Amino acid sequence: MNNMAQKEAVRQFKKGLISDASRQLFGERCYEEVTVQDIADAAGMGKATLYQYFESKEEVLFSLLASYSRDVTRVLESCCDANQDPYTTLKKVISLTYRLYLKNNRIFLAYISLKRTAAFKREWLEELNALRERKFDLLASVLEKGSEQGVFIQVDSRRFARVLNNILRGFSLEPLETRQGEPIEALGEDIIQSIIFKGILTDGED
Amino acid sequence: MNNMAQKEAVRQFKKGLISDASRQLFGERCYEEVTVQDIADAAGMGKATLYQYFESKEEVLFSLLASYSRDVTRVLESCCDANQDPYTTLKKVISLTYRLYLKNNRIFLAYISLKRTAAFKREWLEELNALRERKFDLLASVLEKGSEQGVFIQVDSRRFARVLNNILRGFSLEPLETRQGEPIEALGEDIIQSIIFKGILTDGED
Amino acid sequence: MNNMAQKEAVRQFKKGLISDASRQLFGERCYEEVTVQDIADAAGMGKATLYQYFESKEEVLFSLLASYSRDVTRVLESCCDANQDPYTTLKKVISLTYRLYLKNNRIFLAYISLKRTAAFKREWLEELNALRERKFDLLASVLEKGSEQGVFIQVDSRRFARVLNNILRGFSLEPLETRQGEPIEALGEDIIQSIIFKGILTDGED
Amino acid sequence: MNNMAQKEAVRQFKKGLISDASRQLFGERCYEEVTVQDIADAAGMGKATLYQYFESKEEVLFSLLASYSRDVTRVLESCCDANQDPYTTLKKVISLTYRLYLKNNRIFLAYISLKRTAAFKREWLEELNALRERKFDLLASVLEKGSEQGVFIQVDSRRFARVLNNILRGFSLEPLETRQGEPIEALGEDIIQSIIFKGILTDGED
DNA sequence: TATGAATGAGTTTTCATTCAT
DNA sequence: TATGAATGAAAACTCATTCAT
Numbered sequence: 001m002n003n004m005a006q007k008e009a010v011r012q013f014k015k016g017l018i019s020d021a022s023r024q025l026f027g028e029r030c031y032e033e034v035t036v037q038d039i040a041d042a043a044g045m046g047k048a049t050l051y052q053y054f055e056s057k058e059e060v061l062f063s064l065l066a067s068y069s070r071d072v073t074r075v076l077e078s079c080c081d082a083n084q085d086p087y088t089t090l091k092k093v094i095s096l097t098y099r100l101y102l103k104n105n106r107i108f109l110a111y112i113s114l115k116r117t118a119a120f121k122r123e124w125l126e127e128l129n130a131l132r133e134r135k136f137d138l139l140a141s142v143l144e145k146g147s148e149q150g151v152f153i154q155v156d157s158r159r160f161a162r163v164l165n166n167i168l169r170g171f172s173l174e175p176l177e178t179r180q181g182e183p184i185e186a187l188g189e190d191i192i193q194s195i196i197f198k199g200i201l202t203d204g205e206d
Numbered sequence: 207m208n209n210m211a212q213k214e215a216v217r218q219f220k221k222g223l224i225s226d227a228s229r230q231l232f233g234e235r236c237y238e239e240v241t242v243q244d245i246a247d248a249a250g251m252g253k254a255t256l257y258q259y260f261e262s263k264e265e266v267l268f269s270l271l272a273s274y275s276r277d278v279t280r281v282l283e284s285c286c287d288a289n290q291d292p293y294t295t296l297k298k299v300i301s302l303t304y305r306l307y308l309k310n311n312r313i314f315l316a317y318i319s320l321k322r323t324a325a326f327k328r329e330w331l332e333e334l335n336a337l338r339e340r341k342f343d344l345l346a347s348v349l350e351k352g353s354e355q356g357v358f359i360q361v362d363s364r365r366f367a368r369v370l371n372n373i374l375r376g377f378s379l380e381p382l383e384t385r386q387g388e389p390i391e392a393l394g395e396d397i398i399q400s401i402i403f404k405g406i407l408t409d410g411e412d
Numbered sequence: 413m414n415n416m417a418q419k420e421a422v423r424q425f426k427k428g429l430i431s432d433a434s435r436q437l438f439g440e441r442c443y444e445e446v447t448v449q450d451i452a453d454a455a456g457m458g459k460a461t462l463y464q465y466f467e468s469k470e471e472v473l474f475s476l477l478a479s480y481s482r483d484v485t486r487v488l489e490s491c492c493d494a495n496q497d498p499y500t501t502l503k504k505v506i507s508l509t510y511r512l513y514l515k516n517n518r519i520f521l522a523y524i525s526l527k528r529t530a531a532f533k534r535e536w537l538e539e540l541n542a543l544r545e546r547k548f549d550l551l552a553s554v555l556e557k558g559s560e561q562g563v564f565i566q567v568d569s570r571r572f573a574r575v576l577n578n579i580l581r582g583f584s585l586e587p588l589e590t591r592q593g594e595p596i597e598a599l600g601e602d603i604i605q606s607i608i609f610k611g612i613l614t615d616g617e618d
Numbered sequence: 619m620n621n622m623a624q625k626e627a628v629r630q631f632k633k634g635l636i637s638d639a640s641r642q643l644f645g646e647r648c649y650e651e652v653t654v655q656d657i658a659d660a661a662g663m664g665k666a667t668l669y670q671y672f673e674s675k676e677e678v679l680f681s682l683l684a685s686y687s688r689d690v691t692r693v694l695e696s697c698c699d700a701n702q703d704p705y706t707t708l709k710k711v712i713s714l715t716y717r718l719y720l721k722n723n724r725i726f727l728a729y730i731s732l733k734r735t736a737a738f739k740r741e742w743l744e745e746l747n748a749l750r751e752r753k754f755d756l757l758a759s760v761l762e763k764g765s766e767q768g769v770f771i772q773v774d775s776r777r778f779a780r781v782l783n784n785i786l787r788g789f790s791l792e793p794l795e796t797r798q799g800e801p802i803e804a805l806g807e808d809i810i811q812s813i814i815f816k817g818i819l820t821d822g823e824d
Numbered sequence: 825t826a827t828g829a830a831t832g833a834g835t836t837t838t839c840a841t842t843c844a845t
Numbered sequence: 846t847a848t849g850a851a852t853g854a855a856a857a858c859t860c861a862t863t864c865a866t
Contacts, residue, residue, distance in 0.1 A: 007849085014850095029322075030318075030319040032238055032319070033319075033323070035834085035835065035836085036835080036836065036837085037835085037836095045851075045852085046851060046852040046853070047836090047837090047852075047853080048837085048838080048839085048851070048852050048853070048854095049850075049851050049852065051836095051837070051838080052849095052850070052851075056836080056837080057835095057836070057837095087407075109315060109318065109319070111383075112236075112315065112379075112382045112383060113236045113238070113315070117239075143406075146406075150408060151407065151408060152406045152407065152408065153400075153404075153406055153407070153408055155397065159393060159397060160406075162380065162393055163377075163393065163397060163398070163401055166373075166376040166377045166379070166380050166393070167372075167373050167376050167377075167401070168376070169376040169379060169380075169383075170372040170373050170374070170375045170376020170377065170379070171369075171372045171373075171376065173318075173372070173375060173376070173379075174368065174371075174372050174375075176318045177314075177317075177318060177375075187365060187368055187369065187372070191361065191365060191369055192369070194359075195369055195373070195402070195405065196401070196405060196406060197405045197406055197407045198359075198404075198405040198407055199401065199402060199403045199404040199405030200349075200352075200358050200359055200366070200402060200403055201293075201357065201358065201359070201403045201404055202356060202357060202358065202359055241859090241860065241861080242860075242861060242862080243860085243861095246827095251826075251827085252826060252827040252828065253827075253828080253861090253862090254826070254827050254828075254829095254862090254863080254864085255825080255826050255827060257861095257862070257863080258825070258826080262861080262862080263860095263861065263862090442730075442731045444650055444731070447838090447839065447840080448839075448840060448841080449839085449840095452848095457847075457848085458847060458848040458849065459840090459841090459848075459849080460841085460842080460843085460847070460848050460849075460850095461846080461847050461848060463840095463841070463842080464846070464847075468840080468841080469839095469840065469841090499819075521727060521730065521731070523795075524648075524727065524791075524794045524795060525648040525650070525651075525727070528647075529651070555818075558818075562820060563819065563820060564818050564819065564820065565812075565816070565818055565819070565820055567809065571805060571809060572818070574792065574805055575789075575805065575809060575810070575813055578785075578788040578789045578791070578792050578805070579784075579785050579788050579789075579813070580788070581788045581791060581792075581795075582784040582785050582786070582787045582788020582789065582791070583781075583784045583785075583788065585730075585784070585787060585788070585791075586780065586784050586787075588730045589729075589730060589787075599777060599780055599781065599784070603773065603777060603781060604781070606771075607781055607785070607814070607817065608813070608817060608818060609817045609818060609819045610771075610816075610817040610819055611813065611814060611815045611816040611817030612761075612764075612770050612771055612778070612814060612815055613705075613769065613770065613771070613815045613816055614768060614769060614770065614771055625828085632829095653855085653856065653857085654856075654857060654858080655856085655857095663830075663831085664830060664831040664832070665831075665832080665857090665858085666830070666831050666832070666858085666859075666860080667829075667830050667831065669857095669858070669859080670828095670829070670830075674857080674858080675856095675857070675858095
């Protein structure tokens with residue numbers, strides 16, 4: 001019978017409730033400030049119930065990180081599959097990646113804080129590192145293709161990927177730095193794209 | 207009398223001991239992981255003594271942030287004063303700012319977490335915001351000058367400054383994201399400079 | 413109708429499954445360390461099902477204690493019935509009782525801890541006390557018979573029974589005190605019997 | 619200056635307050651039932667203060683166990699030093715050891731429960747094992763001397779010591795088994811001594 | 825002024841028991 | 846009847862901050 005499958009579906013649905021609640025909360029406040037009780041309340045369940053789905057508060061964060069990383073990878077994969085010219089591909093990559101980064105900026109911050117602690121399991125770290133590697137592989141492949149075609153400059157594509165990643169990360173953190181409640185006019189994607197592609201010089205000086 | 211000035215000097219010296227110790231510790235571990243006891247030990251004094259110089263752990267962080275922001279401002283000011291061509295000036299600005307950001311990346315992270323909390327006094331926030339404004343003013347002035355001279359592209363110089371700041375911030379956080387103990391070959395300043403100035407396109411496409 | 417009896421038989425059978433499982437577990441780990449989930453798992457049923465047969469974890473322990481006490485009583489009764497000479501009878505009593513104590517030493521420990529708590533029902537305590545009384549009656553009767561026949565020393569047979577009980581209890585706890593994994597050569601029953609019967613003096617000093 | 623010594627003395631005094639309070643509480647209720655808050659309250663201090671003197675609840679128990687074991691050892695040493703005939707010595711040993719065991723019976727029980735857990739540090743176990751060894755050495759030496767002089771029976775003195783220890787332990791636990799509030803007339807030491815020395819047979823049967 | 829000592833508020837996690845199917 | 850899921854109560858422990866000397 002598909003009783004088993006249904007059970008698992010329900011279970012995944014409930015895990016989803018917890019994930020959604022925590023995603024929301026971690027998006028508003030930082031990891032340490034959000035208590036397990038908060039998450040349970042927001043997910044509409046008892047605190048102990050949460051522990052039936054996640055073994056610890058850290059695992060809740062991990063599941064969010066993994067899901068977010070998988071999203072990034074998926075986005076990159078679909079961009080690559082599209083098989084367009086490197087320039088168009090990269091424009092899309094930048095746009096989609098930036099939006100994902102922006103949405104999860106506080107979770108990324110929590111990751112940086114927690115990954116060194118003992119509570120953060122080695123296997124989680126390895127899974128996230130693997131996803132990270134995959135991300136860089138995909139990013140590098142796009143860049144390499146562009147280099148080969150003479151569209152992008154010639155640089156070690158791996159370093160190139162790191163550069164791109166760092167730039168996007170930097171942009172994604174800006175909203176956290178500026179005072180909440182005083183929303184600065186968002187930095188349009190156009191300017192980001194422009195800088196990345198063309199730099200700030202008007203002309204080939206240097 | 208001179209006695210008063212001397213006392214104040216001693217006081218500032220002791221505050222400096224605490225600042226130095228905490229700068230060191232916050233550079234190694236994240237804000238939450240460093241205890242007040244750790245700082246007091248590293249500063250060579252009792253825990254209670256620390257509270258004679260700073261009203262709270264948060265104020266210690268604030269003082270570090272303020273000092274670091276003032277350093278950035280000072281760097282920018284000296285670059286501007288040098289009165290060189292915009293391109294040379296900006297190269298220096300990027301190099302020096304990036305280094306300061308890199309050195310204080312963990313402190314910046316703590317700032318993001320804490321600035322919204324009640325423990326972080328409004329007046330501190332205002333002081334830091336003022337320093338931030340000053341930084342952007344200086345950055346924008348450099349960029350504007352370059353734009354006027356036709357060396358840099360024409361963009362709202364304020365947005366331009368934010369772009370630059372975000373990019374440098376992004377690069378400065380990379381060491382925190384990569385797995386400790388597996389030191390990646392650092393991303394040279396040259397590539398950062400190159401991207402910022404010239405972008406990644408080989409040629410004026412788009 | 414027979415249906416009723418059969419139902420009750422099934423019920424008793426299931427209770428037996430739980431008892432057997434818990435006896436096994438309480439023999440390996442202490443009461444607090446064994447969870448209700450552990451017992452249910454070992455008994456091959458759901459946790460909630462267990463509560464259809466026992467009202468609480470404490471009652472599971474109680475049933476074990478009662479069963480064990482009844483075993484002791486039964487052993488004593490059979491020894492007395494055998495109608496052998498007091499010395500032979502007592503030797504058998506000591507041997508069999510010691511073995512039962514040894515096997516249930518951890519359960520006895522749990523009993524001591526729990527019997528004062530509110531969760532341990534007064535009626536259970538009374539039932540166990542009654543069984544205890546019965547045990548002492550039987551023990552005392554054996555000893556008294558021996559005293560009357562001049563084989564055993566003359567002491568208040570009730571106190572005598574307590575002495576015997578305490579000595580056997582003491583021996584039965586030794587395996588719990590010694591470091592697990594470093595199994596000491598077990599203290600043979602012979603030496604226990606010898607001490608109890610003849611003491612440690614070679615000769616009637618004092 | 620003896621400032622340092624005085625500080626240490628005060629510290630030891632405070633540790634003593636905690637030890638005394640916990641000894642009292644662990645004597646009344648079992649280890650699990652006594653909370654850290656209970657101990658702190660009884661010692662007249664805050665919960666966190668207790669953690670300045672002991673690193674964990676387990677360490678409080680350990681210190682009690684160690685102190686009690688040292689007491690036993692000290693008693694045995696003083697008995698041996700007295701250099702009296704083995705019989706007199708052993709009588710004293712039994713009497714004093716029994717009293718110490720009786721006083722600490724519930725703590726001993728807690729030890730049995732906890733020693734296998736991870737929270738109970740290996741070094742504590744080793745220290746207690748060493749004290750235990752020392753106890754058996756002393757006990758064995760008394761018994762051996764008696765055996766050599768032909769006063770006590772000839773048995774491997776080490777096994778002999780274990781026998782004695784087990785018997786005394788058994789007696790010491792009786793008060794825990796009987797229903798509190800219904801104090802049975804205590805089993806006099808005379809009968810314990812008598813059994814140990816002369817056994818229960820009137821005469822050399824077997 | 826300098827400081828060790830004291831502390832309460834707060835957090836994660838476990839587990840026996842009940843509920844809903 | 847059988848059971849997985851839900852849960853509140855409880856407990857150990859930490860740490861920034863204050864107190865007393």
